[in-house]
Amino acid sequence: MSSARLPGGAAQPLSLRQSEARDRADRIEVTSYDVSLDLDRGDETFGSVSTIDLVSLGGPTFLEIQPASLLSVTVNDFPVDLSRHQGGRVPIDTEPGSNRVVVDAVMTYRHDGEGLHRSVDPADGRHYVYAMPFLDAAPSIFGCFDQPDLKAEWRFRTRVPRDWVVIGNSPATELEPGVWEIGPTLPLPTYLVALVAGPYHVVRTEHDGIPLGLSARASIAAHLDHDAEEIFTVTAQCFDEFHRLFEIRYPFGDYHQAFVPEFNAGAMESAGCVTFRDPMIFQSRVVRTFHTLRASTIAHEMAHMWFGDIVTPRWWDDLWLNESFAEYMGARVTADATEFEDVWVSEAYSRRSWGLSADQRPSTHPVAGNGAEDAATALQNFDGISYAKGAGILKQLNSHLGDEVFFGGVRDHFQRHRFANATMVDLLEAWERAGAEDLAGFRDGWLLSAGPDTLELDRASGLIRLTPPPGERAGRHHALAVAAAPADRTGTWRVQRLVVDSDTVPVTVPTGAVVLDPEIETWAVTLPDASTLAALPDVLSTSTDPLLRASVWLSVRNALQHARLDPALALDLLAAALPHEDTDDGVGQTLAWALGAVVPVSQDPVAARARVHETAAACVAASQAGSTLQLAAFQGQVSACQEPALLRNWLAAGDRLPEGVVVDLDLRWRILVQLAVRGAIDRDELAAQLADEVTAVSQVEHAKALAALPDAAAKSWAWARFTGEVEVPNYELEAIGLGVWQVGQEHLTDPYVERYFEDLPATAEVRTGYLLAQSVGDFYPRWSINAGTVERARSLLGREDLDPVLRREVVDFTWDLERRLAVVEAFGSSGAIKP
Numbered sequence: 001m002s003s004a005r006l007p008g009g010a011a012q013p014l015s016l017r018q019s020e021a022r023d024r025a026d027r028i029e030v031t032s033y034d035v036s037l038d039l040d041r042g043d044e045t046f047g048s049v050s051t052i053d054l055v056s057l058g059g060p061t062f063l064e065i066q067p068a069s070l071l072s073v074t075v076n077d078f079p080v081d082l083s084r085h086q087g088g089r090v091p092i093d094t095e096p097g098s099n100r101v102v103v104d105a106v107m108t109y110r111h112d113g114e115g116l117h118r119s120v121d122p123a124d125g126r127h128y129v130y131a132m133p134f135l136d137a138a139p140s141i142f143g144c145f146d147q148p149d150l151k152a153e154w155r156f157r158t159r160v161p162r163d164w165v166v167i168g169n170s171p172a173t174e175l176e177p178g179v180w181e182i183g184p185t186l187p188l189p190t191y192l193v194a195l196v197a198g199p200y201h202v203v204r205t206e207h208d209g210i211p212l213g214l215s216a217r218a219s220i221a222a223h224l225d226h227d228a229e230e231i232f233t234v235t236a237q238c239f240d241e242f243h244r245l246f247e248i249r250y251p252f253g254d255y256h257q258a259f260v261p262e263f264n265a266g267a268m269e270s271a272g273c274v275t276f277r278d279p280m281i282f283q284s285r286v287v288r289t290f291h292t293l294r295a296s297t298i299a300h301e302m303a304h305m306w307f308g309d310i311v312t313p314r315w316w317d318d319l320w321l322n323e324s325f326a327e328y329m330g331a332r333v334t335a336d337a338t339e340f341e342d343v344w345v346s347e348a349y350s351r352r353s354w355g356l357s358a359d360q361r362p363s364t365h366p367v368a369g370n371g372a373e374d375a376a377t378a379l380q381n382f383d384g385i386s387y388a389k390g391a392g393i394l395k396q397l398n399s400h401l402g403d404e405v406f407f408g409g410v411r412d413h414f415q416r417h418r419f420a421n422a423t424m425v426d427l428l429e430a431w432e433r434a435g436a437e438d439l440a441g442f443r444d445g446w447l448l449s450a451g452p453d454t455l456e457l458d459r460a461s462g463l464i465r466l467t468p469p470p471g472e473r474a475g476r477h478h479a480l481a482v483a484a485a486p487a488d489r490t491g492t493w494r495v496q497r498l499v500v501d502s503d504t505v506p507v508t509v510p511t512g513a514v515v516l517d518p519e520i521e522t523w524a525v526t527l528p529d530a531s532t533l534a535a536l537p538d539v540l541s542t543s544t545d546p547l548l549r550a551s552v553w554l555s556v557r558n559a560l561q562h563a564r565l566d567p568a569l570a571l572d573l574l575a576a577a578l579p580h581e582d583t584d585d586g587v588g589q590t591l592a593w594a595l596g597a598v599v600p601v602s603q604d605p606v607a608a609r610a611r612v613h614e615t616a617a618a619c620v621a622a623s624q625a626g627s628t629l630q631l632a633a634f635q636g637q638v639s640a641c642q643e644p645a646l647l648r649n650w651l652a653a654g655d656r657l658p659e660g661v662v663v664d665l666d667l668r669w670r671i672l673v674q675l676a677v678r679g680a681i682d683r684d685e686l687a688a689q690l691a692d693e694v695t696a697v698s699q700v701e702h703a704k705a706l707a708a709l710p711d712a713a714a715k716s717w718a719w720a721r722f723t724g725e726v727e728v729p730n731y732e733l734e735a736i737g738l739g740v741w742q743v744g745q746e747h748l749t750d751p752y753v754e755r756y757f758e759d760l761p762a763t764a765e766v767r768t769g770y771l772l773a774q775s776v777g778d779f780y781p782r783w784s785i786n787a788g789t790v791e792r793a794r795s796l797l798g799r800e801d802l803d804p805v806l807r808r809e810v811v812d813f814t815w816d817l818e819r820r821l822a823v824v825e826a827f828g829s830s831g832a833i834k835p
C-alpha cells in the first residue's frame with residue numbers, strides 16, 4: 001500500500017507558484033463546487049466528479065488534478081484534450097462570463113495522511129476514510145483550482161457502504177441508504193474542505209445553540225465516550241470566551257471534532273469539522289500534559305474558525321498569521337476559560353523549546369514574509385517559528401497594546417474581510433486604526449527578522465548582555481523581569497523589570513541566583529551565569545513558582561545546547577532538583593529531555609542512563625501513589641531502565657511495581673520496547689503480546705520494538721521500510737525510525753550511517769509532502785556523534801540533485817548533530833562549567 005507514488009501524469013505535480021496564483025485569481029472567480037465521490041467501489045480507488053461554476057475574464061487558465069485515471073474534462077460541455085494533462089495540471093480555455101467545468105476521474109486513496117486517506121483498523125478490520133486537503137493535496141481528491149484565495153460554496157454528494165456515516169463542513173443528510181449530501185457551505189478555499197466517512201462512533205450534544213459532535217473509530221468508542229464530557233466542556237468554555245473576545249458568532253452551523261486514524265498533524269481546522277489525530281482519545285492513563293495539550297489544541301483549532309476560516313490568507317506566505325494567532329489564542333483561551341490554567345507552563349517545556357531550536361537552525365526564517373514562492377516551500381515553513389515564535393511575539397504585542405486595542409483591531413479585521421481573504425498588512429492596518437502606534441518597529445524587529453537574541457547576565461560588570469543572531473541587527477525591545485533568589489530558602493524573590501534594547505543594559509546584581517525572564521515574556525535564548533548555575537539545585541527545589549522553574553529548565557537546556565554546561569552537571573542538577581518538582585510537565589518533559597539530549601552526549605551513556613533511572617525512581621518515591629505525577633515519573637523510569645529483570649517484574653505486575661501504578665496498554669508497550677532494546681525478548685513473544693490486544697497503538701509500538709531489537713535482521717528489516725522497498729503506514733514508519741537507532745547498538749547500526757546518506761535521496765521518489773520531510777529526521781543517525789558523520793552529511797548536501805525538501809531537513813538535523821558533537825568535544829574529559 002502506499003501513498004506516496006503520486007498519480008497524475010508522467011511528471012510529479014508542479015507546485016503552484018505565487019505568481020501563477022495571482023494571475024489566476026485576476027482572471028477567474030470560482031463561485032461553487034459540486035463534488036460527487038463514490039467511496040463504495042473497493043479500497044484502492046474512488047470515483048470523483050467535480051462540477052465547478054466560475055466567472056472568468058475569458059481565455060486560458062488551468063485546473064489541478066492528480067488522478068489514477070482522468071476520464072474527461074469539459075468546459076461548457078466542450079471536451080478538453082486530456083493529452084495536455086501534465087504535472088498535475090489541465091490547461092483549459094474559458095469564455096468571458098459564466099463557465100461550467102466538469103472533471104470526471106478515478107482517484108487513488110492515500111495512506112500517508114494526505115489527500116483522501118484510507119486506513120484499516122487492526123483491531124477489527126474496519127475501514128476509515130478522511131480528507132486532508134491541506135496544504136496542496138486537494139487535487140488528489142477532486143479536480144479544483146487549488147489556492148487559498150479562490151473561495152467558493154461547496155456541495156458534496158457521497159456514496160458509501162451502508163454502515164458508514166459521513167461528516168463534513170456542513171451537516172450531512174442521508175438521502176437514501178449509503179448516499180449522503182452535504183452543503184451548500186459558506187465560502188471556503190480548497191484547503192479547508194472536510195470529509196470524514198466510515199463506521200465512526202459519533203457522540204452529540206449542544207451548547208449555546210451550536211450542535212456539537214465528536215467521532216472516533218468504533219474500536220475506541222468506549223474511550224471516546226469516557227473522554228467526551230471533558231472535550232465538550234472545554235469546547236463550550238472556549239466558544240463562550242471566543243464569542244466574548246471576538247464579538248462575532250461562530251458562523252459555520254454545527255461544530256464537529258473528528259478523531260481520525262494516522263493523522264500527521266495534531267489537528268486540522270476544516271471549517272465546522274476539525275480533524276484530530278486519534279491518539280488524543282486516551283486509551284491508557286495519561287499525564288496532565290496530554291489533557292492540557294488536547295485542551296489547547298481544541299482551542300487552537302477553534303481560533304482558526306475566525307482566523308483562517310472566516311478570514312483566509314491570500315497566499316501561503318501569510319499562513320504563519322493563521323498559526324501564530326491560533327497558537328497564541330489557543331493557549332490564552334485555554335488558560336483563561338478552562339481548568340487547564342497551567343497551559344503556559346506546559347508550553348514552556350514543549351512548544352517554546354521547539355520554537356527556539358527552530359529559530360537557531362540554519363533554516364530559520366522571519367515569522368512573516370517567509371519567502372514562500374510556491375506551495376511546497378510554504379509547507380516546510382510550518383515549523384516552530386510559525387507556531388511557537390509567532391505566538392510568543394503576538395503575546396508580546398498583546399501585552400504592549402493591551403486587550404482593547406489588540407482585539408479592537410482583530411474585530412475590525414474580521415468584519416472587513418469576512419468570508420474573504422486578507423494579508424498581514426491588512427491586519428497591521430486594522431491594529432493601527434484601533435489605536436496602535438506605528439507598528440513598523442514591531443514588524444521589522446519581530447516579524448521580518450530571523451533568529452533569536454541571546455540574553456545573559458554579566459555579573460562582574462553588572463550588565464545584561466544582548467547578542468543578536470549572526471548577521472542580524474534587529475534592534476528589538478525585550479521587556480522582561482529579572483528575578484533574584486532570596487538569600488535564605490524561606491525569603492522572597494526580588495523582581496526588577498527591565499527593557500533590554502541595546503547590547504548592554506545595566507542591572508542591579510545581587511549575590512546568589514538570578515533568573516532572566518522568569519515569566520517567559522520575551523522571545524530570546526536565556527543562558528544562566530556560572531554562579532546561578534551552581535545555585536540552581538537550591539532554586540529549583542525551593543521555588544514555588546512552576547513558571548519560574550520552567551524558565552530555569554529552559555535556560556539549562558539552552559546552556560547544554562550551546563556547550564556551556566557539562567552533561568554530568570546537568571545530571572547532578574536533575575538528581576538534586578527533580579524529586580522536588582510537583583508538575584507533570586516538569587517531571588515528564590525534563591526526564592524525556594535528559595534521555596534524549598543529555599545521555600547521548602555523556603561520556604559514559606550507560607552510567608548516565610542509570611543516573612536518570614535513579615532520579616526517576618526518586619521522583620516516583622516522592623509522588624503520591626496513583627497520581628499522574630507518579631505516572632510521569634514512572635514513564636521516565638521505564639524509558640531509562642536498563643535491567644531486564646526489573647522490566648520483567650513490572651510487566652508481570654510484580655512486587656517491584658510501585659503502588660498506584662497499573663500496567664495498561666501504554667505502559668505495557670513502553671516496557672516491551674525497552675525489553676526489545678536490551679534483547680531480552682524475542683519476536684515470538686512480541687507477536688504474542690500484539691495478538692493479545694490488537695490495537696492501532698500496539699501495532700505501531702510492536703513495529704518500534706522490532707526495529708529496536710539488537711540484531712542485524714532487525715536493522716535490515718527497518719531499513720527496507722525506510723527505503724520504501726516495503727511500504728508501511730505513516731505512524732509505523734515513524735515508530736521504526738525511532739526504534740532503529742539505539743545508543744549502545746553502534747556495532748549493528750554503524751553500517752547504516754553511510755547507507756542513510758546513500759539511500760536518502762531516493763526516498764523522494766517514494767514519498768511526498770509531510771511524510772517525506774518527517775522521515776528524514778526519524779531515520780537520521782542522530783547518535784552517531786562524530787566528525788565522520790558530519791562529513792558524510794556535508795558530502796550529501798554537496799549534491800546538486802538533492803530534493804529541496806530533503807536538503808532542508810538534512811541541513812537542520814546536521815546542525816543538531818554538530819551541536820551534540822560540540823558538547824562531546826567540550827566536555828570529553830573534564831567536569832567544569834565552561835565560561
Ligand SMILES: [Zn+2]
Nearest residue numbers: 300322323326
Ligand atoms: Zn493551526
